[in-house]
Amino acid sequence: MKKWLLTVAVISTLTACSASNESKQQAGDTYQKSNVDLPRLNPLASGGVKLPTASTEYQLPQIKVNKDDKVDIRPPSIPLAIIHDSITRFDGERALIAYTSDQQKIYNLKQIERLLKEQNIQYTRENGKLLTDWAATGRSDDLKNTQIRYQIEEVDTEQAAALMVSVLQMKRNETIYTPSITDKQRYASDRLNQLIGELNAAYQKQQQDLSASTTAPIASHIATDTNGRTALILSAPFDAAWEKLGETLPKLGFEIKKDMSARGIRELYYKPLSQKAWQQISSQALPNLGKGSYQMQLAALNKQQSAVVISEEKKSALANEQAQIIYQSLQRLLNQ
Structure with a gap:
């Protein structure tokens, strides 16, 4: 019976202590609860003897302390440099x-x-x-x-x-x-x-x-987009396709000059590969593309597919024959 009563008392005490967050913000001492005023020094009974005047140099000041103020003892938070640089x-x-x-x-x-x-x-x-x-x-x-x-x-x-x-x-x-x-x-x-x-x-x-995802192969097929341009349809969401194309296009001779991922656009500069380097990628003839600026446009079709179109600097589509060679070569590299 005594053990049972002791257990109830302990549980009740713990519950009372944890019921409010006030205990987490206040010190566990008696400073704020004390009502004892600072001591006062009463005049001494001199018995007729004249004593020197008391010096005020060491006199304790009479300070009225507001006992009701609650001091938050939690340490202040600081902004953290969570990200790089x-x-x-x-x-x-x-x-x-x-x-x-x-x-x-x-x-x-x-x-x-x-x-x-x-x-x-x-x-x-x-x-x-x-x-x-x-x-x-x-x-x-x-x-x-x-x-x-x-x-x-x-x-x-x-x-x-x-x-x-x-x-x-x-x-x-x-x-x-x-x-x-x-x-x-x-x-x-x-x-x-x-x-x-x-x-x-x-x-x-x-x-x-x-x-x-970029290390995984991406299946694709050639199709025509809504504007009648030859496009490559990728079986990958936009983000994965964007990263994979960024790794693959330089292998075909397209240097990436500028990324605009929010618009799905990359500005490219094409420099034809050597005949030997091209033969390692494709069995077809080297595409008849002029050296210069081109543009890649990637669009999300749905959550699992995206489409890419490569066009000339003036945004005119590649000639169908050249587009077929580029996209077929791109297909092989994406599928690796």
């Missing part, structure tokens, strides 16, 4: 991460919008900035019903780009209050780290998937 800082209002401009296609405001939609966080766009509605902090050690409105913005130059997050407002139990500098640093940094972390994780997974 990046720097971070908190400037007193905003948590920011700056990175090289070539990484802007991965980390940008459009991708942030996608994440906010996935997290069911409503927002509006004003002057190139995202202003969110009230959203949970996402921290497990926060008091209940704590919500924040964030501002997210992007800046860029020729050499670098940056994403910045700041805290606009905070509220708890529907009462809006002014966040302290520590709060701004903690919550702006947390949100920035969470957004950049998710984008980085998605990018790393995509790279791993592409690395695996």
